[in-house]
Amino acid sequence: MELKDLTQRLPEEVLAAVLCRLPPHSLAAARCVCKVWHAAIDTRRLLDLFPPSLAGIFIKFFDLDTPEFFFRPVRGTDTAVSGKLHYLPTDKLSIVDDHCNGLLLLHKASYVVNPATRRWAAMPPAPSRLENGCPWLDAAARDHCYILFDPAVSPHYEVLRIPSLSWRTTGFELQVEWPPSPFAMHVFSSTTGNWEEKSFARRGDAIGTVAHLQQLEKRSVVPHLSAYWRGELYVLTQFVTRITLSNNTYQAIKLPVDVGPLHQELHLGRSEHGVYFASFDPQCHLLVWILNELHGEMEWVLKHDNKLDNMLSRGRYDPQFRGPWVIEDINYNSNHSTSTIDMEEVEEDELEWNSDNENTLDTRYRVGNHYNGIISLLGFHPYREVMFLSASFTRGLAYNLNTWKLEDLGSIYPKDYSSMNMFVEQSFPYTPSWIGNLPGSV
Structure with missing residues (x-):
């Protein structure tokens, strides 16, 4: 007798208790096994038990064919998401x-x-x-x-x-x-x-x-x-x-600011408490607002106001430092049929990122290259009040809007990337959905 036939004899609560031990990718796939499994997963909303997560950041560099994926490698039972x-x-x-x-x-x-x-x-x-x-x-x-x-x-x-x-x-x-x-x-x-x-x-x-x-x-x-x-x-x-x-x-x-200067960088995104808007000027002045609704009217409430120039100028970045995040090098790998990521090279203690920890720019990462004054806004963390930035198109940074700490996440510079005009065309944090069904999918 097939395994799925045996499981159909189990009470739904027992089947659900077994299925909920699966990692999210496997649980999403299990919905397609049979109607009984599909009902057990959906009725008890087992996929909702997984905490929302940030898989990485898609970054489209000028002159590269496809977006790169900047992410934190995972180990164990976690399921890695690829941007390829x-x-x-x-x-x-x-x-x-x-x-x-x-x-x-x-x-x-x-x-x-x-x-x-x-x-x-x-x-x-x-x-x-x-x-x-x-x-x-x-x-x-x-x-x-x-x-x-x-x-x-x-x-x-x-x-x-x-x-x-x-x-x-x-x-x-x-x-x-x-x-x-x-x-x-x-x-x-x-x-x-x-x-x-x-x-x-x-x-x-x-x-x-x-x-x-x-x-x-x-x-x-x-x-x-x-x-x-x-x-x-x-x-x-x-x-x-x-x-x-x-x-x-x-x-x-x-908008809460005048839209005028061509060199002013603006960003809109979802974060912990709703819709956020950021403005960043050449003087490294970062302003962040939250959109609130009061008595049917929408208003921008200033959340953060800080100049990052001193903090950035003090920071030095080690070009050899790989973690805790890495770039997937999708463009290089597609042209060379290889992978530039070796999971064994990433130290265990570098896998967990926490913007409240002490791995900020004034600690062990202050060796190597200096910041050259070019900053790009990569996006808001969808579940925490953190802004992702890129420094000089080479380093990925996480800036905590509450603690004002800036952390070096690692190199975002794609392998063999060269262009007369190097800049980030587009970027956004990616939050995975493990729902197996996609209407009309192949």
């Missing part, structure tokens, strides 16, 4: 449009992939135009796509395609308020497998006129980032758009 997407049907997927709770949206919303389970699904092309869109919206080439996914609620996901303003708008259209109401967007649902045009009503005031927003776009560079928090999507442009799919409404929220 070699199992996808095409290698032309270097652009990550968006990410949410373990899913990546790739290459103009053509694929959705879960790097933790290596499940992926192809998406149908989005419609070329909006039937009820504004005539001064830009062509589809400048639209941006965002994914919404909450595995605690449903295995299904949705994708929003949000139109952008056209710089070619002239005449009376320049005086029209922006964003408009209603605001037409294309929405994809994995439940139906189709795109649908939906109109979203605005709650509250517009940000300004089309002319005003055009001027902001021309004199600033704002990354198109998003954060998903409690069923709502927050999208960063020259302002923050808070989108609620449950009732097809949205709200336009002004």
Whole structure:
């Protein structure tokens, strides 16, 4: 008699007690064994028993084909997550449009992939135009796509395609308020497998006129980032758009700082207490706000205000120091059919990262190369009030917003990387989802 037939005779609580001993990747796979196992895992929400975790940080360097993955190696029964997407049907997927709770949206919303389970699904092309869109919206080439996914609620996901303003708008259209109401967007649902045009009503005031927003776009560079928090999507442009799919409404929220200098770095992300926004200027002045809702109104509350120049200038980084995090060197390995990571070279006491420990820049890592003044914001830790930074495009740093401690996590510099213009194009912390099912997956 097969093992699964024997387990079907067990009481559900006994079966659940056995299954919960599996690591998350194996438990997710066990959901597909049979209906009894699937029910035992889902009914008792066994996958929810695993604490949320941070697997690593995806980093897209300019001139490299695919994003790199900066992560902490694991041992024992833990399951490592790789940033390598070699199992996808095409290698032309270097652009990550968006990410949410373990899913990546790739290459103009053509694929959705879960790097933790290596499940992926192809998406149908989005419609070329909006039937009820504004005539001064830009062509589809400048639209941006965002994914919404909450595995605690449903295995299904949705994708929003949000139109952008056209710089070619002239005449009376320049005086029209922006964003408009209603605001037409294309929405994809994995439940139906189709795109649908939906109109979203605005709650509250517009940000300004089309002319005003055009001027902001021309004199600033704002990354198109998003954060998903409690069923709502927050999208960063020259302002923050808070989108609620449950009732097809949205709200336009002004940023807490003026968007002007081209050299100012801005970041939006989810962290311990909600949606966070960061501003970092060339003088190493870091400002961080939390978005709070009070009596139906959204307000930015200043969480952190500190200049990091003295702290960074005191730090020295050992280029030979490997841990506690390492870079996967996906681009180098794909060209050389090898791996640059040797798990045995990582010391046991370097595997656990804790931003409250004493491994800060004024301790054992203060040997070697100096910081050269170039800092990039890599993202917020999703579950702790920690900001990830890169120093000189070579070191990954973790800055604790509460203790003001800065820790050197290791080298982020890809092997054999060289470019006339070295910079980080895109980065985001990755939180794995171990839900085995991905609607439409292969």
